Amino acid sequence: MPSPEIFKFASADEISTALDHFIAQASHDAIARSGRFTVTLSGGSLPKVLAAKLKSNTTVEWSKWHVFFADERCVPHDHDDSNYLLAKQQLLDSVPIPANQVHPINPALVNDRHAAAKDYVQQLKSVFGEELPSFDVNLLGIGPDGHCCSLFPGHPLLDVKDTWVASLDDSPKPPPSRITLTYPVINNADTNVFVVTGEGKADVFHQIIDLKEPLPSGRVQAKRRLIWFVDNGAAGKLKASTLKYSL
Numbered sequence: 001m002p003s004p005e006i007f008k009f010a011s012a013d014e015i016s017t018a019l020d021h022f023i024a025q026a027s028h029d030a031i032a033r034s035g036r037f038t039v040t041l042s043g044g045s046l047p048k049v050l051a052a053k054l055k056s057n058t059t060v061e062w063s064k065w066h067v068f069f070a071d072e073r074c075v076p077h078d079h080d081d082s083n084y085l086l087a088k089q090q091l092l093d094s095v096p097i098p099a100n101q102v103h104p105i106n107p108a109l110v111n112d113r114h115a116a117a118k119d120y121v122q123q124l125k126s127v128f129g130e131e132l133p134s135f136d137v138n139l140l141g142i143g144p145d146g147h148c149c150s151l152f153p154g155h156p157l158l159d160v161k162d163t164w165v166a167s168l169d170d171s172p173k174p175p176p177s178r179i180t181l182t183y184p185v186i187n188n189a190d191t192n193v194f195v196v197t198g199e200g201k202a203d204v205f206h207q208i209i210d211l212k213e214p215l216p217s218g219r220v221q222a223k224r225r226l227i228w229f230v231d232n233g234a235a236g237k238l239k240a241s242t243l244k245y246s247l
């Protein structure tokens with residue numbers, strides 16, 4: 001299992017620049033290796049930081065991207081709570097990824113979370129076949145409680161191993177009904193990248209990295225790289241010895 005690599009930046013803006021370079025390189029490498037770049041996006045604070053610079057990057061072969069969502073709220077695509085809507089507004093509307101290579105939750109199934117999760121497994125199979133999906137990169141956020149995707153502390157979904165996509169109707173963070181990738185898929189990625197900004201995340205980041213508390217984000221592994229991009233605010237309580245400063 002790779003050790004976490006933690007990179008600290010002065011601001012969210014600096015993270016956007018670093019992410020632009022990092023994702024462009026990861027995309028280039030994956031396309032050279034396999035002809036495509038498979039990536040998941042999270043919701044919350046991530047899409048804005050991710051897209052700020054990346055959306056103007058003309059060196060990226062956007063036509064080779066296949067985009068999924070690490071988790072999604074069971075709401076229509078035009079709902080304010082939709083992770084897809086957020087990603088569309090921040091990034092997807094600005095870059096030429098073919099529409100059939102972007103995989104949002106099926107909008108016809110948002111009132112039936114079980115069916116939506118099952119459908120999302122089929123969407124994964126349409127790109128990865130029957131093998132356990134191995135994304136080139138998952139782009140993940142963390143909540144102040146340590147959740148990532150829609151995997152919340154103490155929730156039974158933390159132990160799910162028999163499906164690639166699970167659903168819940170009791171998310172402690174609204175909205176309650178959601179679907180989420182499970183650990184077998186998350187941890188089978190080549191690279192998992194967390195993006196953490198702001199003082200509001202300083203306590204939980206310290207708990208995960210320094211105190212090694214078994215919060216959902218702290219249980220994320222990867223096949224090759226496990227990377228954290230953090231700003232000064234989020235790293236405010238971290239022991240200095242755990243940091244790396246350049247990629």
Ligand SMILES: O=C1O[C@H](COP(=O)(O)O)[C@@H](O)[C@H](O)[C@H]1O
Pocket residue numbers: 041042043044045046070071072073083140141142143144147148149150173
């Ligand atoms: O509900 C969610 O929250 C997490 C963290 O969001 P943030 O705003 O604190 O960064 C997010 O990663 C996840 O995709 C989303 O559904």
